[in-house]
Amino acid sequence: MRYQTDFAPQYLNDAPRILQIGPWTLHYQAFSEHAQDGREPILMLGGAFQSFRSFVAEVQELLPHHPVILLDLPSQGGNLQLAPELSLEQLADLISAFADELRLPPLMPIGLSYGSALAALFAVRHPRHCARLLLAGITAFGRPGARRLLEEGLDLLAEGQVQRFAQGALTGLINPLRLEETGISLVFRKALLRQMQRLSPQELERYRQNSQRLLTFPGFERHPACPTLVLAGEFDHFTQPWEHAGFAAACADADCALIHNGDHLAQFEQREACASFYRPFLLGSALPFASSGATRLARNRLERLERRQEPRVAPLNRRGRLLHDEGGDWPVEINELGFFGGLVAGNLPSALPSRGWRLQAGDLPELDVLPLRHEGDALALVFPHTDAAASEALAAQVVHAEPRAVAYA
Template sequence: MRYQTNYNPTQLNSSYQTLMIGQWRLHYLAYSRASHDPRPPVLFIGGAFQTFRSFSHEVSELLVDHPVILLDLPSQGSNLQLAGELDLEDLADLIAGFISELNLPAVMPVGLSYGSALAALFACRHPNKCQRLLLSGVAAFGRPGARMLLEESLQALEHGDFSSFAQGVVNGLINPLRTQQTGISPTFQKVMLRQLQRLSNSEIQRYKQNSQRLLDFHGFDSHPQCPTLILAGEYDHFTQPWEHAHFAAACANAEFAIIQGADHLAQIERRPSCNQLYLPFLQSIPLPMQCPGATRVQPSELLQLERRQELRTLPLHHQVCLHQVDGHSWPAQLLEVGFFGGVLRCDDIQNLPARGWQLDIQALGPLGILFIHQSTEGAAFIFTHCEAQASQALAHYLQCTEQNRRALTYAHERHAPSPAKSTGANPNL
């Protein structure tokens, strides 16, 4: 490997080197302070649509102590080569091939979002080529709701409904209830929405292929054995903190931290909080016990994290109606509801299809839902959030529901008789 020694962030916008492994084209950039550097490099493997310039800050910081390599596999980042026949395991093996072709020492991958699955699989399948591993936004996709929403986005693309597709993806990656805490601006959301609505045919094919790889992935048969650091955004509802924690618990030697005030892309949204953890980790220095902006979770607590991120409440209107795409309707009873989903009950609900539903709540317009669990006791569902106005109306409805509940609680407490003060006398006299 011959490293470039003239790093400048502007180079990340358009330049890259190419390595062919069989028919597959890999794009990469490699930097160090010396053209020949025997030290283990940090290897960045980003999300499906993240480009090299997403890591300009990280490259500048890490070059002080490490060689740094940025890698785009087929259908990832700025690499436009389609590779529908490759699964996640095949792509992980391409990472190993890249290391062998360039005669690199064991690397330290940093995998984010979609790239986290590739980096983790690489570490499992090629442990002798992986020295340390850092993951954020772990996309294992074992959660039924996440899988159904991903399938829903593919169906929207198949039907040419780019508006619903884009809105659903944005509301999946960005927690719309927590933008004040995460600092994700409306402008950023609009830009992201517009980009998704205007994907080229090639980009649509890439999205379909990358999504299908995740859906076809049946889970990890083994977990990384090397030292591993896993970071999760506090408000990430796409790849949730408890999922990260369960993955960490299955690793042989993992440390886990929740980044406060962050969403799915914690390492970009809260760089200082992440830096204080991953910079020492990559240098094999013990992590600080107290980390401003981050909460380290001890191994004994990894499997005890709360799974539900949102408040569920009793609805203001219990009697609702379910509408199917074929025009049929069913009366139902709404038992509890939150922004991301709820629980309802109706006759024969366990035999109804899981998809193609709209939930009609009094004072709200129709809301798209998917059933994720059905039994004789009722059905748990998730909202698809494919329509911006409907999502906003639901958020307002829940806010009013909570305010109403608090007002009723206050009124009850105010008019309740005060408990008698104890005087030590016999109360029967």
């Protein structure tokens, strides 16, 4: 590997270097203070809607101490090659082939969101190539609600409803109930929404393929053995803190840090809090027990975090109606109502269609809902939040409720 020794943010807009491995094209850029550098390099693996340009601050932060490689596998980032036949495991194997081809020393992958699954699988399947592992936004997708929302997004795309898909995806990435804490501006939210609404047909196909890989991934049979650090945003509803902590607990040598006032994009929202842990971790130094804005979770509490992240309240008017697009109409009692989901009870059909449902609750606009669990007369629901006005009305009703205390320490 020969590294580029000068770095400026605009270089991340340049045409990438290309490596061909069989039929697959890999895009990368590589920077260091030394053209020939034998130190263990950091490997950046981003999530959906991220490109090399997303990591300007990270590259500038890391370069004084480490070589940095940015990699786009087929169907990721700026790499437009479609690869529907490749599984997550096969993409992880391509990272190993990349390391072999360029004769790289053991890597230190940083996997964010979708990239976290790839980075973790790479560490599991190719331990000789992986020195340390940093993960944020764990996307194992074992949680039924998360899987159901991802499936709904794919169904909307198949129907050509890109606007509704984008609205729902935005709510997954940015928790609208916690904007004051996370500091995400209205301008940023609107810009991200526009980006998703304007995805080209090829970009939407890449998103579909990547999402389908997550849905077909059976889960981790083994977990990384190398030193691992997992960063969890305190208010991340898409990949929740307890999921991060559970993943860390399953690893042989892992720590999990809770990033206060962080969301699914915690590494961008709370940069210094994240850096206070990843700086010493990547250098092999001892981690702090806590820093300004972040707390390391005690090992014996990793599998005991509270799983309900939002308040669920019984509305003053608990009478509601569950409607289906094909003409069904059932009275229900609303036992719990939160921003992300609820629980109703009623004499409902035993076999429920998976889509096409709406909930009438008090003076709220009709809410699109997805059935999740149907046990007896109780039905758990999740809200896909594909209608901005209805989501805002629901948020206004539940935003002042406080969740139960959560023991993170």
